[in-house]
Amino acid sequence: MLAEKKRENTRGLSVSKTVADYRLWRESAFQNAETTPTIGVVPTMGALHIGHQTLIEQAKRDCDLVVVTIFVNPTQFGPGEDFDKYPRTLETDLELCERIGVDCVFAPSVDELYPDGQTISTVEPPEELVNRLCGVFRPGHFRGVATVVAKLINIVRSDFAYFGEKDYQQLTVVKKLVRDLNVPVTICPVKTAREQDGLAMSSRNRYLTEEQRKQAPGLHQTLTELKRDVFERDVPIEDAIKSGITRLSDNYGFAVQYLEACDAETLENLDEKRTPMVFLVAAKLGAVRLIDNLVVR
Ligand code: AMP
Secondary structure, eight states: OOHHHHOOOOOEEEEEEEHHHHHHHHHHHHHSSSSSOEEEEEEESSOOOOOHHHHHHHHHOOSEEEEEOOOOOOOGGGSSSTTTTTTOHHHHHHHHHHHHHOEEEOOHHHHHHTTTTTTTOOOOOOOOHHSSHHHHSSHHHHHHHHHEEEEEEHHHOOOEEEEEEHHHHHHHHHHHHHHHHHHHHHEEEOOOOTTTTBBBBGGGGGGGHHHHHHTHHHHHHHHHHHHHHHHHHHOOHHHHHHHHHHHHHHHHEEEEEEEEEEETTOOOOOOOOOOOEEEEEEEEETEEEEEEEEEEE
């Protein structure tokens, strides 16, 4: 019902900068619909690219209304990380959202989401999930992610929320949070969108020099070889990971933070192959930190 209405509607994109404005938009969208519309939310930090677009398009296929949130969340950046330098391209983000048929963008300021500054209640994901992989190199990061995701889900009140497999540990933390706190939303994972040479799309890829951009696909290449070693050549996981780390640094110039094989549901470390399993990697090229993963189902 609403889908038909949407096709002929020329209201275009609505942009809410405050929680109050968003609530008004939601209320009027519900009033204008003949049957209760379903809402899908795509939480982002902006600097939108085709990876984000894949999530938005999945949400459009599944839901009557699609809300994109754009918020560079300070609580998930540690001291010395790139919060100040993180790309902010709101105007072009809004143009993209309008062009691909997003219904509403919620783009609050930091003060709007954190009016009490640092004095806030936080969501604490379980230690086992966050004291490893990216959590080791970014202490407090997943507390910030879980807290802002809980806030955004409470504000948007959507039926579905879309998260990329690109940020696999984040997706796992969010699924766990929704399950543990009985948050009434369905989490929908979306496969990683890649450049033709295999590099996972990311807002941070723009910081790579020409030379680094040529080395960067080595991350996906190494994960693919690692999977082949373990699953087709029966190389023991420990040995395959050791040679993966060597390949990343010697062949492509990466400073490796971690390369691990984990259970794809719990992220528990695995030393024997089994499925579903995920190989996860984080590595730096100069100052640019890249992450990627490969799921074996
Ligand atoms: P970000 O703006 O980087 O916080 O990402 C917002 C959402 O888009 C997260 O759920 C990411 O996992 C997802 N995302 C980012 N890059 C990609 C990609 N290359 N493919 C699929 N999803 C992605």
